[in-house]
Amino acid sequence: MLIEIDSLSGGYGNGDICKEISCDLERGEILSVLGPNGCGKTTLFRLLLGFLPPTGGDIRINGRSALEMTKKELAKLVAYIPQHHAPVFAYTVLEIIMMGRASHVSAFDHPKPVDREKAFTSMEKLHILHLANQTYTSLSGGQRQMVLIARAICQDANIFVMDEPGANLDYANQQLLVDIIVDLAEQGYGIIMSTHSPEQPFSIAHKVLLLKDGKNAAFGPPETSITSPVLERVYGIEMEVVSIVDRYEKKHTLCIPLHG
Amino acid sequence: MNQEKNERQIHEAEAARLQSGYRIKMLILVTASILTALFSFWVGYYPLSPGQVARAMLAGCGFQVEIIPQAMTIFWSIRLPRVLAAFMIGAALSVSGAVYQGMFRNPLVSPDILGVSAGASMGAAISIFFGFPYWYTQIFAFSCGALTVILCYIISTKSVHNQTLSLVLTGSMIGTLCNAVVTMVKYLSDPNDVLQQLTFWLMGSLNKVRMDGLMMSAVPMLTGLAILFLMRWRINLLALEEEEAQSLGINTRKYRIILITASTLLSASAVCLGGLIGWVGLMIPHLCRSLFGSDYGRLIPACMLLGGLYLLLMDDLARSLLTLELPIGVVTAFMGAPFFVSLILRRKEG
Numbered sequence: 001m002l003i004e005i006d007s008l009s010g011g012y013g014n015g016d017i018c019k020e021i022s023c024d025l026e027r028g029e030i031l032s033v034l035g036p037n038g039c040g041k042t043t044l045f046r047l048l049l050g051f052l053p054p055t056g057g058d059i060r061i062n063g064r065s066a067l068e069m070t071k072k073e074l075a076k077l078v079a080y081i082p083q084h085h086a087p088v089f090a091y092t093v094l095e096i097i098m099m100g101r102a103s104h105v106s107a108f109d110h111p112k113p114v115d116r117e118k119a120f121t122s123m124e125k126l127h128i129l130h131l132a133n134q135t136y137t138s139l140s141g142g143q144r145q146m147v148l149i150a151r152a153i154c155q156d157a158n159i160f161v162m163d164e165p166g167a168n169l170d171y172a173n174q175q176l177l178v179d180i181i182v183d184l185a186e187q188g189y190g191i192i193m194s195t196h197s198p199e200q201p202f203s204i205a206h207k208v209l210l211l212k213d214g215k216n217a218a219f220g221p222p223e224t225s226i227t228s229p230v231l232e233r234v235y236g237i238e239m240e241v242v243s244i245v246d247r248y249e250k251k252h253t254l255c256i257p258l259h260g
Numbered sequence: 261m262n263q264e265k266n267e268r269q270i271h272e273a274e275a276a277r278l279q280s281g282y283r284i285k286m287l288i289l290v291t292a293s294i295l296t297a298l299f300s301f302w303v304g305y306y307p308l309s310p311g312q313v314a315r316a317m318l319a320g321c322g323f324q325v326e327i328i329p330q331a332m333t334i335f336w337s338i339r340l341p342r343v344l345a346a347f348m349i350g351a352a353l354s355v356s357g358a359v360y361q362g363m364f365r366n367p368l369v370s371p372d373i374l375g376v377s378a379g380a381s382m383g384a385a386i387s388i389f390f391g392f393p394y395w396y397t398q399i400f401a402f403s404c405g406a407l408t409v410i411l412c413y414i415i416s417t418k419s420v421h422n423q424t425l426s427l428v429l430t431g432s433m434i435g436t437l438c439n440a441v442v443t444m445v446k447y448l449s450d451p452n453d454v455l456q457q458l459t460f461w462l463m464g465s466l467n468k469v470r471m472d473g474l475m476m477s478a479v480p481m482l483t484g485l486a487i488l489f490l491m492r493w494r495i496n497l498l499a500l501e502e503e504e505a506q507s508l509g510i511n512t513r514k515y516r517i518i519l520i521t522a523s524t525l526l527s528a529s530a531v532c533l534g535g536l537i538g539w540v541g542l543m544i545p546h547l548c549r550s551l552f553g554s555d556y557g558r559l560i561p562a563c564m565l566l567g568g569l570y571l572l573l574m575d576d577l578a579r580s581l582l583t584l585e586l587p588i589g590v591v592t593a594f595m596g597a598p599f600f601v602s603l604i605l606r607r608k609e610g
Contacts, residue, residue, distance in 0.1 A: 051503050075509025082504055088365045089499055089554035094275055102497050103509030108490040110557055116275075124268055132271040133278060155508065 001063070002027045002190045003159055008057035010047045016055055017043040019214045025190045025207065027158070030181065032201040032222075033194045035211035036235055041194045044211070045161055048192070050074050061159070075103035079152035081162045085144055086137065093131045093139070093147050094119060100154035115154075122153035126180065142173035149180065160184065162193040178204055198226060198239075202253040210234050222253075231255060282552055289565040293347070296572045300343045303576045305585075306334055337471060345469040345477075345533055346575040346588075347568035350540055352481050352530040354567025355488055356523035357541025358548070358559055362499035363520055364413075366424050368603075370541035371527035374427070375434035377538070379408030380531040382438040385445045385458055394476050398532050402480070405528040408434050409520060464537040464589020466575055477533040484526040488519065488560055495519060495556040537571070537589050539596020544570055546603065 004024045011017035018040045025031045033041050046052040048059060050071060059066040061077050069077075079100070087096075094116075101115040111119075123129050128146050131139065136147060145165065152160050165181065166174040182204050185191055195201070201208040201222040208225050210217040212234045218225040231239040238258040245251055301313045308316070308331060315327045316335035357370040364374075371377045383404030387397040412430045419426035442462065449455045460468065488495075497505045498515055505512050527541070548562040571588070574595065578586040 046503070049503070049507050051506055071506055071511050072509040075507060078507070080504065080507035082501070082507075085501075085504070087500055088367060089362075089549070091496070091554045095496070095553075095555050099497055099500070099508060102494075105493070107494060107515075110493045120268055120272055123271075129267050129271045133274050 001025075002029075002061070003192075004058075004060040005048070006058045006060065008044070008047055008054055008059060010052055010054040010056075011043060012052070017214050018047060018054075020057065021209075021211070021214070021216055022057075023207070023209045023216070023219045025159075025192060027190055028185050028188050029206040030185045030191045030193065030204055031207045031209060032205040033192065033209045033211065034196075034198055034201065034226075034234070035217070039211040039234075040214035041211060042163070043214070045080075045163060045192075045194065049078060049080050049161060072103045075155065075157065077157050078159045078161060079155040079157035081145075081148045081152050081160055081165065083163045083165070083167055085148060090135045090137050093123075093128075093134055093136050096136045096147055097122065097151045097154050100151035103155065118154050118156075119150075122150040125153060126150050142169050142176070145169065145173075145177060146180075149184075153184075158188065159190045159192065162191065164194050164196065167196070198231060198235075198255040199253060201226060226253075226255070282558055285551060286558070286561065286565070289562065289569065293565050293569045293572075296569050296576075297343055297347065300346070300572050300576050301335065301339050304339065304579050306330070308335060308339065341469050341471045341474045342466050342575070343572065345466055345474050346571045348478065348481050349466075349530045349534045349537060350544070350567040350569070350571025350574075351485060351564040352526040352567075353537065353541040353571075354544035354548075354563040355485060355560055356526040356530075358545035358556070358563045359488055359495060359519055359523040360541075361545055362495050362556065363516060363523070364423075364427055365499055366427055367546070368424060368428055368542075369431065370539075370545075371523075371530075372435070372536075372538045372541060374412050374431040375408040375438060376405045376524060376527045377531050377536055378435035378438035378442075380405035380528040381462060381536055382441045382445075383528075384532055385442045385462070388458055388461075389445045389449055389454060391454075394473060394532075398476065398480065398529065401532045402525060402528040404438070405531070406521070406524045408438065409524055460587070461535040462589075463587035464535040464592070465585075465587045466534050466578075467585055469533065473533065477529045480525050480529045481533075484522040484529070485564065487522040488526075489564070491515070491519065492560040493555075493557045495560070496554075499556075535587075535589060537592050539592050539599065540567060540571060542603075543596050543599050546599075 002025050005022055007020040007022050009016045009019050021044055023031065033044065035041055047054050054067065066074060097119040098111045098115055101111045101118065105111055123132055126146050126149060128150060131143060131147065136144065139147065166177045169177060181191055205222055207220065208222045209219045210225060210230060217234050218230045226241060228239050228241050240256045240258055241253060242256060243251055243253050298310065298313065301308050302310065312327065312331045313335060315325045316332050318325050319327050319332060320336055353371060360369050360371065360374060361367050380401040383400035384397045387400040411434055412427060415430045416423060416427040446455055446458055449458060494515060497508055497510050498512060498519065502512055544563055544567040548559055548566055552558040552562045574591045575588050578588045578591045
């Protein structure tokens with residue numbers, strides 16, 4: 001098991017926001033985390049990334065407890081791809097990507113030519129070489145997201161945590177991003193991402209975790225976890241899950257709210 | 261595939277070209293700094309020709325050369341400490357400004373805007389008032405400077421307003437408070453002795469710098485500069501969002517404390533040695549960013565060189581502009597204030 005979250009609880013001092021959440025992920029799998037605002041998605045991610053100490057439970061990565069790891073050790077295993085990102089200073093894309101090497105470079109040292117090579121290799125993988133010497137702050141939202149994924153690849157971690165990838169991208173860029181996420185999973189990365197679309201997991205995710213008030217509402221493959229009773233319980237509105245077949249005989253699943 | 265390889269080579273070459281461009285600029289800065297230092301030996305009430313400078317240097321190193329004793333004294337006990345002090349103060353203020361800007365993720369802060377300089381001058385003024393030895397003055401200046409940074413940070417994080425704005429406002433508020441304390445100390449001091457000493461020192465002046473004082477300030481200054489120089493690449497990570505930096509494997513708390521302490525040490529020692537010399541810590545990092553980009557790996561050495569060079573030139577101006585010597589703080593304020601205005605206007609556009 002690549003990562004195992006075992007009845008994890010935690011919050012900000014005045015009571016737990018996440019309550020005994022459990023889920024797991026293998027290499028090459030995508031886990032979608034679904035739920036309404038305030039259901040504990042962000043808190044779960046913060047616990048997972050070590051920004052917040054849990055009040056109970058455990059996170060095991062490759063069988064080792066993540067709670068006993070230093071920031072550096074954790075960074076070699078888990079990379080975070082944030083959603084909003086606007087640094088104050090005008091770094092070039094190459095400089096931003098090289099920062100992904102921080103856990104491999106000692107405190108008094110600089111990134112070496114090897115690190116630079118890695119940065120270029122990760123840009124090559126995502127076909128963003130042409131951005132290398134541009135200023136990061138001048139890029140579009142979609143390009144920035146690509147750069148941050150390249151940085152995660154450069155970090156040499158094999159678990160990517162993505163906070164609502166594509167949330168502020170246009171439709172075409174969202175689709176492009178989805179393709180890249182699927183591609184990364186095929187290369188063996190484990191991906192944990194939050195999403196607001198209950199249908200998206202059907203087309204890309206291997207597993208889905210539904211959260212309601214900080215607790216597991218369902219966990220498992222999308223086909224068995226995302227059902228109308230579960231969705232109705234999580235979102236509090238009547239919903240129907242329907243399947244359609246497109247002209248190429250490919251099956252799609254849609255989630256339709258029934259109110260009004 | 262082949263095309264991809266080609267593309268990679270093109271962009272790698274471009275990155276390498278940028279790098280060597282920076283290296284050339286850095287070399288130009290080094291050369292300019294050395295030339296300015298040599299030129300600064302010559303400027304002043306008693307000009308020393310380059311020949312005299314060379315001979316004084318040789319004589320000081322134990323060689324037998326012919327030289328008039330006045331030139332010897334002027335070089336070794338007046339000009340040299342002054343040139344060294346100007347360069348080090350310029351470097352210290354610029355580097356600490358650049359680091360504060362990164363630590364607070366705010367391009368508008370500097371030792372003077374954060375109130376660190378005012379805090380340090382308050383500490384130093386109190387120590388001078390009580391007639392404490394120079395060591396105490398250093399410690400007082402550092403403690404009060406550190407206190408202002410901590411206060412500034414705490415108040416601005418508790419503020420409901422925009423962080424950039426509240427940090428600048430808190431800084432100027434604390435600065436005003438410290439200046440009030442300094443005024444009170446001045447009011448209470450003996451007008452024939454301590455008051456004069458305090459007043460001249462606070463205006464920012466280097467004409468009282470002698471070798472012994474320089475040596476004592478040099479220790480904390482060089483320590484601070486060395487720490488920041490060695491950790492320069494790491495500063496980049498702390499200029500990112502807090503959580504992002506942590507996710508990259510950085511113990512942000514530990515590094516933030518080390519880096520802010522080192523910068524405060526730098527600005528406090530600069531104040532002890534040369535008094536209040538404003539604007540350098542804001543101006544130089546901005547100039548360096550436009551020349552060398554934002555990467556602290558280049559920014560820190562660039563700030564050291566350009567900051568030192570700039571303050572040397574300002575000191576030369578202070579010495580030669582009028583027949584009587586101007587306080588260097590006055591000269592840097594005349595240069596810095598318009599720069600700040602242009603910065604604000606430029607930020608509005610962008």
